[in-house]
Amino acid sequence: GENVEQHPSTLSVQEGDSAVIKCTYSDSASNYFPWYKQELGKGPQLIIDIRSNVGEKKDQRIAVTLNKTAKHFSLHITETQPEDSAVYFCAASSSGNNRLAFGKGNQVVVIP
């Protein structure tokens, strides 16, 4: 099955700086790559997703890039703010099934 890995496990950034989280996946058939943000005591919330027919997608301060050849995708957060502090999960799945394989998560800490 699909195996998704995230790096780094913890990331601290100064407020206003950018944060980048990278994920790798193993199944070349995967074609859907969402990112979820989880705040303390809450369930994960989808913040952005990308499908394999595009290489980049942007939504205000958040962007995701996908490199299908290398089988990795990244989340970019610009102009970080304290409310961006959370655990971020990447995931991958293929159209052949509805099983999202999640990474272990990245703790992002934005230092005011």
Added chain:
Amino acid sequence: DAGVIQSPRHEVTEMGQEVTLRCKPISGHNSLFWYRQTMMRGLELLIYFNNNVPIDDSGMPEDRFSAKMPNASFSTLKIQPSEPRDSAVYFCASSGQGAMINSPLHFGNGTRLTVT
């Protein structure tokens, strides 16, 4: 939209007791998922339903775990008998576009289960 609603938010029980977790998916969504989250293993898919029918239960750890979806607006995850290693946060999620099309998952806020 009230989102996915899970109950209870917290459950503390003794080993050997039966535990029932409940979920109400978003109205109109036809896929429902149960996940378990632990520090060691992260988010694990236990089972998912499409149109109230279990499609994939390969993630259910053992026979002590069972899940039902009697109608489109309600699902339960039952553990009987419970064990300390079942302690985790259990999430329910729903999506609206069917089992064969990848679509965003909407998660509830989870049930934190502690088995002593």
